[in-house]
Amino acid sequence: MKRLSNLNIKSAMLLRTLPAIILVATIYASFVPVQIQAFHYSGIHWNTDTVYFKVDIEMDQALIDGTLAAADTWSNAGANFSLDSYWVTNNDVTAYNFGVGYEHIIAQCWISYSNFIISEADFIFNTYHDFSWGSAYDTFDTETVALHEFGHWLMLNDLYDPADSDKVMYGYIALDQIKRDLHQDDIDGIIYIYGT
Amino acid sequence: MKHVIINIVILALLAGLGLSCNQILNEDPTLTSNKVTPHPTDDVQLLSSVMVQLELDELIKSSDVILTGTVTGIGPVYRGTWQNTQLIFTDVVVEASQLLYGQTSESLVIQTRGGRIDGSVIIAEDEPEFRLGEEALLFLRHNPDLGSFIVTGTLQGKWSCENGQVIGVAGEYSILEIESRISSVMAH
Numbered sequence: 001m002k003r004l005s006n007l008n009i010k011s012a013m014l015l016r017t018l019p020a021i022i023l024v025a026t027i028y029a030s031f032v033p034v035q036i037q038a039f040h041y042s043g044i045h046w047n048t049d050t051v052y053f054k055v056d057i058e059m060d061q062a063l064i065d066g067t068l069a070a071a072d073t074w075s076n077a078g079a080n081f082s083l084d085s086y087w088v089t090n091n092d093v094t095a096y097n098f099g100v101g102y103e104h105i106i107a108q109c110w111i112s113y114s115n116f117i118i119s120e121a122d123f124i125f126n127t128y129h130d131f132s133w134g135s136a137y138d139t140f141d142t143e144t145v146a147l148h149e150f151g152h153w154l155m156l157n158d159l160y161d162p163a164d165s166d167k168v169m170y171g172y173i174a175l176d177q178i179k180r181d182l183h184q185d186d187i188d189g190i191i192y193i194y195g196t
Numbered sequence: 197m198k199h200v201i202i203n204i205v206i207l208a209l210l211a212g213l214g215l216s217c218n219q220i221l222n223e224d225p226t227l228t229s230n231k232v233t234p235h236p237t238d239d240v241q242l243l244s245s246v247m248v249q250l251e252l253d254e255l256i257k258s259s260d261v262i263l264t265g266t267v268t269g270i271g272p273v274y275r276g277t278w279q280n281t282q283l284i285f286t287d288v289v290v291e292a293s294q295l296l297y298g299q300t301s302e303s304l305v306i307q308t309r310g311g312r313i314d315g316s317v318i319i320a321e322d323e324p325e326f327r328l329g330e331e332a333l334l335f336l337r338h339n340p341d342l343g344s345f346i347v348t349g350t351l352q353g354k355w356s357c358e359n360g361q362v363i364g365v366a367g368e369y370s371i372l373e374i375e376s377r378i379s380s381v382m383a384h
Contacts, residue, residue: 044242100337100339100340101337101339101346101348102346103248103258104247104248104250104258104348104349104350104352105245105246105247105248105322105350106245106246106247106248107245107246108243108244108245108246109242109243109244109245110241110242110243111240111241111242111244112239112240112241112242113240113242114236114237114238114239114240115236115237116236122279145246148246149246152244157244157321158244158246158321158322160365171245171246171247171322172246172247172248172249173246173247173248174248174249175248
């Protein structure tokens with residue numbers, strides 16, 4: 001009987017301190033980015049389930065075609081999120097030469113955010129390099145590159161461990177490399193952020 | 197009474213956590229590192245790049261200067277604009293300790309993308325982190341427009357350096373091995 005009442009007192013104390021414990025755990029969790037080996041997500045996200053983007057029609061057709069195909073791949077990943085091409089948006093896909101010293105960069109993504117919410121995203125192909133939509137030697141495949149850059153738009157971060165080289169979010173791409181399908185970990189990443 | 201004390205202790209810990217987070221967020225990171233920890237209310241531009249992977253020989257071939265040195269100064273500057281955004285760079289001052297290839301003065305400035313000025317923050321994820329007082333092996337490209345340097349291959353061109361051993365994304369070597377490799381690559 002005494003043991004039972006001690007147990008009840010402990011349970012009651014636990015219940016009374018539970019709100020403070022949950023509060024502490026919640027605040028701690030909000031400061032720690034999700035860094036799972038499968039994918040890396042920093043906690044920043046869009047406040048919408050459809051993001052519109054505009055491709056620069058002055059770009060080579062291969063860049064446009066690869067970009068549109070990559071957007072479709074992410075839109076069909078099974079998450080509650082889609083990337084749609086539209087004319088009226090600040091989210092641009094463009095191309096220019098990054099200049100001396102940045103030749104190793106194939107493409108670069110710009111994300112604007114505040115308070116963990118993204119307000120704008122752009123990405124730029126570095127025209128120092130030759131691109132094709134998978135049909136020419138010594139070129140970078142536009143769809144492979146765009147698939148990676150759109151992964152940044154979703155706020156999946158680069159992975160640099162060679163063990164991650166099959167994933168779209170691996171931070172390096174080689175000449176003539178074709179990687180047009182999402183790895184299961186890439187899919188898990190978008191679903192983790194935006195749900196199904 | 198006991199649970200009241202426990203709650204007070206937990207809330208005191210919580211307040212302490214809040215204070216330390218506030219200190220971290222208000223700390224001027226430019227004093228000790230070129231990498232910025234943004235405040236939640238900052239207007240942040242995040243740059244992420246997909247890159248060509250550079251092996252050691254390619255790093256050597258692509259560099260104008262290769263040296264070991266110590267970081268002695270870090271400071272952000274506005275430099276140019278892109279799409280109506282003022283670009284923030286962080287200049288890193290390095291005192292060279294051993295010049296392995298090329299020519300440079302003893303003290304040199306390396307330009308890295310990103311930094312914080314007031315409430316504006318640019319984060320370049322692929323730029324290497326430089327910490328004040330840190331010693332590093334650096335593969336550098338000369339930037340003739342600015343009279344400064346940039347790191348070859350961004351994060352690929354800065355290696356940690358300790359007791360004559362260097363570690364980077366392209367492997368782990370002794371300084372002597374790096375010197376020998378430079379001679380071999382440049383001879384061809």
